[in-house]
Amino acid sequence: MDAGMEHNAIRREAPVAGKPDPVxxxxxxxxxxxxxxxxPDEFLKLLDEIDSRGKGTTQ
Structure with a gap:
């Protein structure tokens, strides 16, 4: 790591056993x-159309 990146590095404490990591x-x-x-219904409809095209049929 170069000196410029080291300055911006995020430092986190090491996890402690039994203590949940907040991240x-x-x-x-x-x-x-x-x-x-x-x-969403529109997304399900789109997936159905894609499946139909992949099988060689159209709706």
């Missing part, structure tokens, strides 16, 4: 919130 916890919460969202 990991935040990312897990974000993923869970996104995974729980319903898939």
């Amino acid at each position: 990991t916890t935040g990312l897990q919460r974000l993923f869970a919130a996104i995974a729980d969202e319903p898939i």
